[in-house]
Amino acid sequence: MSEPIPVIPESAPFTPEQRAWLNGFLAGLFSRGTVAATPAQQAAAAIPLSILFGSQTGNAEALAKRAANEARKLGFAPAVHDLATYTADQLPSERRVLVIASTYGDGDPPDNAKPFWERIRNGTAPTIADLQYAVLALGDSSYPKFCAFGKAVDERLEAMGGKRAHPRLDCDVDFDTPFASWIVTALQALAGESPITNHQSPALAPQPPAKFGRSNPFPAPLIANRKLNAPGSSKDTRHLAFSLEGSGLEYEVGDALAVRPCNCPELVGELIAALGCSVNDALNGMSVHHALLHDYEITRVPAAIVKAAGERCGNDALRQLSGAELNKFVHGMDVLDFIRRYPQAKFSAADVALLKKLPPRLYSISSSPKAHPGEVHLCVGIVRTEFGGRPRKGVCSTFLADRVPMDASVPVFVHHNKNFRPPGDPSTPMIMVGPGTGIAPFRAFLEERRAIGAKGRNWLFFGDQHATTDFLYHDEIDAMLSEGTLARLDTAFSRDQAEKIYVQQRMLEHARELFAWLEEGAHFYVCGDASRMAKDVDRALHQVVESAGGRTAEQAAEYIRQLSASKRYQRDVY
Ligand SMILES: Cc1cc2nc3c(=O)[nH]c(=O)nc-3n(C[C@H](O)[C@H](O)[C@H](O)COP(=O)(O)OP(=O)(O)OC[C@H]3O[C@@H](n4cnc5c(N)ncnc54)[C@H](O)[C@@H]3O)c2cc1C
Ligand SMILES: NC(=O)c1ccc[n+]([C@@H]2O[C@H](COP(=O)([O-])OP(=O)(O)OC[C@H]3O[C@@H](n4cnc5c(N)ncnc54)[C@H](OP(=O)(O)O)[C@@H]3O)[C@@H](O)[C@H]2O)c1
Ligand SMILES: Cc1cc2nc3c(=O)[nH]c(=O)nc-3n(C[C@H](O)[C@H](O)[C@H](O)COP(=O)(O)O)c2cc1C
Numbered sequence: 170m171s172e173p174i175p176v177i178p179e180s181a182p183f184t185p186e187q188r189a190w191l192n193g194f195l196a197g198l199f200s201r202g203t204v205a206a207t208p209a210q211q212a213a214a215a216i217p218l219s220i221l222f223g224s225q226t227g228n229a230e231a232l233a234k235r236a237a238n239e240a241r242k243l244g245f246a247p248a249v250h251d252l253a254t255y256t257a258d259q260l261p262s263e264r265r266v267l268v269i270a271s272t273y274g275d276g277d278p279p280d281n282a283k284p285f286w287e288r289i290r291n292g293t294a295p296t297i298a299d300l301q302y303a304v305l306a307l308g309d310s311s312y313p314k315f316c317a318f319g320k321a322v323d324e325r326l327e328a329m330g331g332k333r334a335h336p337r338l339d340c341d342v343d344f345d346t347p348f349a350s351w352i353v354t355a356l357q358a359l360a361g362e363s364p365i366t367n368h369q370s371p372a373l374a375p376q377p378p379a380k381f382g383r384s385n386p387f388p389a390p391l392i393a394n395r396k397l398n399a400p401g402s403s404k405d406t407r408h409l410a411f412s413l414e415g416s417g418l419e420y421e422v423g424d425a426l427a428v429r430p431c432n433c434p435e436l437v438g439e440l441i442a443a444l445g446c447s448v449n450d451a452l453n454g455m456s457v458h459h460a461l462l463h464d465y466e467i468t469r470v471p472a473a474i475v476k477a478a479g480e481r482c483g484n485d486a487l488r489q490l491s492g493a494e495l496n497k498f499v500h501g502m503d504v505l506d507f508i509r510r511y512p513q514a515k516f517s518a519a520d521v522a523l524l525k526k527l528p529p530r531l532y533s534i535s536s537s538p539k540a541h542p543g544e545v546h547l548c549v550g551i552v553r554t555e556f557g558g559r560p561r562k563g564v565c566s567t568f569l570a571d572r573v574p575m576d577a578s579v580p581v582f583v584h585h586n587k588n589f590r591p592p593g594d595p596s597t598p599m600i601m602v603g604p605g606t607g608i609a610p611f612r613a614f615l616e617e618r619r620a621i622g623a624k625g626r627n628w629l630f631f632g633d634q635h636a637t638t639d640f641l642y643h644d645e646i647d648a649m650l651s652e653g654t655l656a657r658l659d660t661a662f663s664r665d666q667a668e669k670i671y672v673q674q675r676m677l678e679h680a681r682e683l684f685a686w687l688e689e690g691a692h693f694y695v696c697g698d699a700s701r702m703a704k705d706v707d708r709a710l711h712q713v714v715e716s717a718g719g720r721t722a723e724q725a726a727e728y729i730r731q732l733s734a735s736k737r738y739q740r741d742v743y
Contacts, residue, residue, distance in 0.1 A: 218245040218359065219263050223252045223270030223282030223318065226425065226531065226741075227586050229307050232348055233269045236305075239352050240267075243360060253281035253734065257288035260297045265334075265359045268322055271307040274699065276317030280740055281588060284730060286318070289325050296330045303335040303355040305348065310341045310525075311469055313493045334358040342528040345384075380417065381582060386429050386529075387416040388578030389545070394570065397548065402638035405551040406606060407570050410536070411581060414543045418582070422537050422613040423589040423741070426545055427529040429580040430565035431572070432468070437461045440505050446518040457518045465524040468564055470499040470507045473523040478507070478514040501556040530565035531584055533696060533741055535609035539620035545581075548609040548641065589694070589741045595623030598691035600683065602706050604632035604661070604672050607697020608641050610741055614694075619654045627654060628686065630672040632661035671702070673709035677716075684717035692737045699742035710738075 218240050222233035233249050240247040245265075252270070260266070273279050278286045288294060304326070306319020316339040323337045335358035338351040381387035393410035411426075420426070440461060441448055448458035461467060472495055479488025490498055499507070504524065508516045536546035551570045552563025562571075573579055591599060591614045599618075601611040608631055615627060629646070633639035639662070640646075649655040659675040676683055687693065695706050707729075714725035732738035 216245055216265060216360065218247045218265045218267060220247055220249045220267045220269065221252055221255055222249065223279050225271060225273055225279035225588065227584060228344070229269045229271045232305065236267055236269065236352050240356055243356050245356065251281060252285045255285060257285055258295055260300060261295045263300055266300060266302040267355065267359065268302065269305045269307070270319045270322055272314065272316055272318040276314030278318045280733060284734060289329065294329050297326065298330040300331040301334040301359055302326050302331050303333065303359060304337040305351065306337055306339045307344060308339065308341065313496050315339065341525065343526040383582050386580035386582045387413070387418055389413060389416065389581045390576050390578050391573050392544065394575065397641045399638040402635065404634065404639060405570065406641055407549045407551060409547045409549055409569055411545050411579065412543060413545055420534055420538060420545060420583045422534065422591060422617045423610060424534050424586050425531040425584040426534050426547060427531050427582050427584045428565055428569065429529045430568040431462050432564055433562055433567065434462065436467060436505065440467055443505055443508050444516055444518055450518045452518055452521050457521060460521055464527055465521060466527045467524065468503045470502050470504055471523065471525045474504065474507060475499065477520065477523060478511040481514040482511060506557060533609040535612045537613050537616035537620055540616040548606050550606045586741065589739050591617060592625065592692045595621055596625045598626045598686050598689055599694065600628045600686055600691050601694045602630040602672050603696045604702060605697050610696050612642055612645065615649055615654055626656035628657040629655055630659050630675055632663060632672040634662065634664045636662040636665055671705065673705050676709045676713055680713040680717040683713050692739065693732060694739050696741040703740060703742040
């Protein structure tokens, strides 16, 4: 006989929502206790499962942990491994592996997965004839090499002799829902089972009471919006501060803040007119106006819209566009441009569902909670350009700079990044390279070190266009220099002379000293532009180790691989 399921009475001191949640929770708990494990689950109980994650900013890592929870519910004994510390030589002794990995740069691995990838990519990789695996690739379809690293790992494991137990899933930025259904079928496949019927899907599981986070962002009041560039600058970089009072949100220096922006209302208005609908027309239980303002990315043209236009206009060339060609074709266009260009496709309110969800934007936190309790600060470069004769605005950066009044609330949550932290030992030296908005986390690191009285020496490389107008946080940096928080500052103002000077040139000019700091155990950090700066700084670091360390190119590469592996070379690049 099963026990009766307890019910929280109405007289109990809970709100109706709390009572409903608790009753749901108890029902789930008790019913699960009474369901006998299927034979397949019992078999799976003995099966170890390794879940490997390759992650730069924590998404893949968070999904790896969720995957482990799901696996545990199915009776697996999962072990989650960071690819930074997992060696490919462990693979032959595994039987079941789940890989969750994001993609960076030009289809490259995230930093933590680089040594693993170097080991498996060539012919000397171990053979894994007894391994069953499944890969979840994370990416962003606005990059030409969508999910390229996950795809490469999937193919490579097969080439090494592994058996793909379940087809790979390539997730776009909106990965929560696809992940939730894929993980269940992938685990079933790894367990070698027919579908498990009594598995409680994540969507049906009782949800804990609302805590602020990714699925329930905190409405944080904007308490500062200050331009950091002086008049005459060609740039608009803002210092923004939010209050986190009462949110329960906590962050550490090195974390990022995720912001859920709204689209520009004027652009939404123009789009509604071009779609020939009215603001009150309904879509999925809300007005089209609300959906376009809050939920959908309208500044980029997704593949689904291009395909729909191709089909409706009988335009095969358009219908067949894909990959790099598609990206090139839509580059610079927003949805308004596109539907104006193809009036024959007769796009309407119902087609809004073809757009991609508007993802939150991440910003490196520029404050230490020890220096600013109850607050979080950001340093944001405002994106304003022009295309086809119309001004274009970065969705989130202009939302923050122009459209949020002081004291109004902005939905935010903390995106933890344990791969970007100051040294654990406060006496360890730090070298920080942060041109432009790349200064953000280093302001936080320095504030933190000042607050705890850390004795380690700190060296900052900063650069931007002009010293007079673009020296971000100049006063604060000067104060840190004079009080000794900063032991060294080297600046590169790129446009103050005929020839461009960048931070990496300063690194090379001070190669001997920089190498000496590394030899003393300094950690080396880079933040800012990923497409050019971070690659050039990486190249300069190799040159520093070669020239000042007297190493060959291969030895320098190995030296830097070791720095990364020991978490002494960390990057926060975008
Ligand atoms: C971990 C992390 C940390 C970050 N930290 C910071 C930080 O500290 N400070 C900061 O300023 N930023 C930071 N960023 C970048 C930030 O998240 C945003 O990407 C940035 O603010 C631009 O967002 P937006 O919504 O304003 O612009 P978007 O609307 O997303 O546009 C951004 C860019 O995309 C391109 N683009 C837009 N529309 C099109 C189109 N139709 N066709 C082709 N290209 C297009 C343009 O080049 C444009 O400049 C960080 C990013 C990450 C991942
Ligand atoms: N797509 C673009 O064309 C473009 C342009 C600007 C910014 N952005 C993006 O906007 C965001 C914020 O920009 P930001 O204001 O933080 O700074 P930023 O544009 O990265 O500029 C900061 C400083 O870095 C210099 N710089 C340019 N290329 C470099 C390189 N290869 N190596 C080292 N330094 C280099 C810049 O010089 P110069 O500007 O004088 O070359 C400037 O002095 C970043 O994500 C960046 O990628 C994109
Ligand atoms: C600088 C940068 C480069 C990126 N490059 C790619 C890319 O080439 N291909 C892709 O599919 N996604 C790319 N992405 C998107 C990430 O893979 C995606 O945001 C993923 O969810 C990040 O997961 P993580 O937090 O585990 O690293 C890039 C993101 C950033 C910030």
